[in-house]
Amino acid sequence: MSPKTRQPGPLPSPLPGPPADLPDDERHRTANVLHSAALRLLRRAAAADSGMDLDGPRASLLSVLVFGGAQPMNRLAEIERVSPPAITKLVTALEAAGLATRTPSPDDRRVVLVSATDAGREALERGRAERVRTVAALLDGLPPEDLALLERAAHLIAARLTPHP
Numbered sequence: 001m002s003p004k005t006r007q008p009g010p011l012p013s014p015l016p017g018p019p020a021d022l023p024d025d026e027r028h029r030t031a032n033v034l035h036s037a038a039l040r041l042l043r044r045a046a047a048a049d050s051g052m053d054l055d056g057p058r059a060s061l062l063s064v065l066v067f068g069g070a071q072p073m074n075r076l077a078e079i080e081r082v083s084p085p086a087i088t089k090l091v092t093a094l095e096a097a098g099l100a101t102r103t104p105s106p107d108d109r110r111v112v113l114v115s116a117t118d119a120g121r122e123a124l125e126r127g128r129a130e131r132v133r134t135v136a137a138l139l140d141g142l143p144p145e146d147l148a149l150l151e152r153a154a155h156l157i158a159a160r161l162t163p164h165p
Contacts, residue, residue, distance in 0.1 A: 015032075015033050015036040017032070018032035041135065044135075044138065045135055046131075047134070048127070048130040049127050049130075049131065052123055052124070052127035053123075054097075054123070057082070057090055058090055058093055058094060060080060061076065061087075061090050061091070061094060061100075062094060062099055062100065062116060063124055064076065064079050064080065065100055065114060065115055065116035066116045066120065070103075070113040070114065070115035071114055071115075072105065072112065072113055072114075073087055073088065073091065076091070091114050094120065098117060098119050099117055099119055099120030100114055100115065100120055101114070101117055102114050103115070
């Protein structure tokens with residue numbers, strides 16, 4: 001049976017319907033279900049972060065540093081959508097934990113670059129591995145065609161989220 005003709009089975013925990021002011025079309029219904037499922041998935045995966053010993057904002061900032069490389073403080077505040085004083089507090093906490101370090105920019109001495117330390121990278125990878133294990137446990141027992149469908153959907157979404165020059 002193709003993904004277009006497959007009928008979903010009963011859901012043990014139904015997702016909320018779309019907000020009343022949205023169009024009632026396939027795109028918005030799909031967006032609503034995806035949004036609700038993604039929030040639940042993130043909450044479940046975040047529960048695995050306890051082993052990293054970092055709260056959500058610190059874990060998020062460390063992820064930016066590990067995967068994005070060294071960044072100026074003002075750029076980190078933009079990425080994390082927080083104020084400059086808030087990013088300073090977060091960076092200070094990561095620095096105190098030995099997970100991040102500040103260095104002057106080689107191009108502009110007024111700019112401070114923040115980067116993850118080796119310990120920060122290791123902590124993030126440990127946490128990431130635990131989150132992936134948590135998500136994999138949710139997928140346990142799904143048939144291969146459903147796993148392939150979810151993988152394809154994830155790639156489609158990631159491609160839409162990736163900025164293109």
